[in-house]
Amino acid sequence: MASVAESIRNIWKIHELRQRILYTLGLLVVYRLGSYVTLPGVDAIALQELANANPNQGGLFGLFDLFVGGAFFRAGVFALGIMPYITASIIIQLLGAVWAPIQKLQREGEDGRRKITQWTRYGTIGITALQSIGYAINLQATSGQAIVIPEWAFTVVCVICLTAGTTFVMWLGERITEKGIGNGISLVIMIGIIAFLPQSLLNELPQIGGVGRADTNIFIFLIEIAALFIVTAGVVFVTQGTRRIPVQYAKRVVGRKQFGGTTQYLPLRVNAAGVMPIIFAQSIMFIPSTIASFFQESTFWQTVGTATGDIFGFWYSAIFFVICVFFTYFYTAIAVNPQEMADTMKRQGGFIPGVRPGRQTSEFIDTILTRITLPGALFIGFVAILPAIAAQFGVQQGFAQFFGGTSLLILVGVTLDTLQQIESHLLMRHYDGFMKTGRVRGRRR
CATH class of the missing domain: 1.10.3370.10 (SecY subunit domain)
Structure with a gap:
């Protein structure tokens, strides 16, 4: 524990690393606050009452809700989170294996990567627009009482607000990667997962004072x-x-x-x-x-x-x-x-x-x-x-x-990747990293 405390003190001695960490934490706080902003045309109180009446909302939508920090079932502007961007990245990479123009861009270095990134952004907007229509239809079918505007108007609102929300989350992730610490897209997903951990652990505890199993x-x-x-x-x-x-x-x-x-x-x-x-x-x-x-x-x-x-x-x-x-x-x-x-x-x-x-x-x-x-x-x-x-x-x-599953793999993978970047900053300035007897992957003596 003493070595970990010393490493934490060393982090705050490095101005650039301290600024990157604070910048990352600030943008993640913005993301978490934005997940509580409800879509226009939705009665948040009525929606919460419906959720309380049906507490066992699970399945694939429940897992999606885990990735976006609860914004999916809260009908937040970040309800789709960063997942459309991930889907667009998959499509671009699959096309890169079979389509010559993308293969050519992949060989062009930094300029090619910038163009591919721009295409991924455009794809994200298109995928988000399609998914937002499906989200509006699903919400109207399951929580119609909580929607206080006409269905056609709510669909339009969903397309505009959810597309804007996902685009903003994508921008947050890119800013974290560029000016913060760690992979911004992965950190955005991880912070949404962590938000569920305390309550899930509390519910799994043996019953004490009416709380738990x-x-x-x-x-x-x-x-x-x-x-x-x-x-x-x-x-x-x-x-x-x-x-x-x-x-x-x-x-x-x-x-x-x-x-x-x-x-x-x-x-x-x-x-x-x-x-x-x-x-x-x-x-x-x-x-x-x-x-x-x-x-x-x-x-x-x-x-x-x-x-x-x-x-x-x-x-x-x-x-x-x-x-x-x-x-x-x-x-x-x-x-x-x-x-x-x-x-x-x-x-x-x-x-x-x-x-x-x-x-x-x-x-x-x-x-x-x-x-x-x-x-x-x-x-x-x-x-x-x-x-x-x-x-x-x-x-x-x-x-x-x-x-296990997606949650654990993302938590472990993103944590190790972020620690590796912090370790690199420490070692470049001749400080010991988090571990002296072992090492985070990427550390070299």
């Missing part, structure tokens, strides 16, 4: 906490797990100095995709329910929406597992380029012992990356469906969502 005891609760700790430790272990490939650099003499002749290591992560596959997979799972909201009278779409809307059901878990595994491989293929690694090593005079430079090195790296990604992808897929398994053992659905 009456059908459990302290022993069962401690077992649940221990299991949660083990799962969290496993997620951290896999997230930071790497396979180190030895790279030998040839000796070079420049003037009177000798360079190279040393062995370094190329670290390949077991889960090189990080937290993005789980976010992408979750966005895909929202699509059937969104389409079903447009076709209220279609038996087929209502059946599909019901099957994929039960986050604790078999079909949802099975499809979610497969999509998580697929996107882990897909995003790894985008994020890690074996050919580029091989070319860089060749230019710097490096080679993997026993492997010829160039194409064979690229194939060697690609083979190892494919092999180590498999256990990582299967583990991520298993953790993604753990809430459904936990619910089968009697854990309440609210707390079960933190038992």
Whole structure:
């Protein structure tokens, strides 16, 4: 604890890092306050009374509500949160694998990335407009008494306000990434999830003074906490797990100095995709329910929406597992380029012992990356469906969502990424990081 306290004091000694953290916290507070602003035309009191009369609002919409910090069921202007931006990013990246113009932009460096980002923003606005229509239809069907303006007017209001709200949240995330600390988009999702944690934990406690669960005891609760700790430790272990490939650099003499002749290591992560596959997979799972909201009278779409809307059901878990595994491989293929690694090593005079430079090195790296990604992808897929398994053992659905699944993976992944950035700032100024005996991924001695 003393070393952690010392690291926290060191953070506040660095002016730039202190400003970045305060800037990030300030924008996250703005986001949380905005999630309580209700859409025009909605009676917030009547909506709350309907929510109190039906406290078991769950399913896929309940999970969506978790990601946006409760704004979905409160009919807030941030009801759709940042998820349309994630969906637009998925579409652009999928197109980048098959469409030549985007592939060309990806090779153009910073200018190409700026254009791709701009296209993603435009896509976000279009997706938000479509989803806001579905949201308006769903809200009118489930909470019609709380809407005090005509249906057509409410639909128009939803499209305008929700599109503006998501655009503002997207802007907040980009500002955090640029001027704050951590990945802004991921932090926006994480702060919404954390907002539910205290109440979910309180509801899972054994009943004390009329608060908590009456059908459990302290022993069962401690077992649940221990299991949660083990799962969290496993997620951290896999997230930071790497396979180190030895790279030998040839000796070079420049003037009177000798360079190279040393062995370094190329670290390949077991889960090189990080937290993005789980976010992408979750966005895909929202699509059937969104389409079903447009076709209220279609038996087929209502059946599909019901099957994929039960986050604790078999079909949802099975499809979610497969999509998580697929996107882990897909995003790894985008994020890690074996050919580029091989070319860089060749230019710097490096080679993997026993492997010829160039194409064979690229194939060697690609083979190892494919092999180590498999256990990582299967583990991520298993953790993604753990809430459904936990619910089968009697854990309440609210707390079960933190038992694994998207919530835990996002919390762990975003926390490690943010700590890594803070650690980098500390080490650049010759301060010790958060851990002296261990290290946050990315720290090098």
